[in-house]
Amino acid sequence: MRGYLATQAASATHAWTEVFVPGAGWQALDPTHNCQPNETYVKIGVGRDYTDVAPVSGTYKGTTDRTLSVEVKIEKRD
8 A cells, every 4th residue: 555644744655564464454564654544645546565666666867965855735525
């Protein structure tokens, strides 16, 4: 699972896992933060491993002083 972990302080790309538990269904787990993902986790991709859901892919040709930044804005819709 790949997505964004959005908090009031910041948001960042993050990966977590989901496992199928018989009798309970799919359960999300975040071993990095030792918790179960909640509404602050925004799913953007599903894959078998990191390469299936890499946040960026391709090649870059140019100088090495470039950086990548991401901003996530989440709005509740009625």
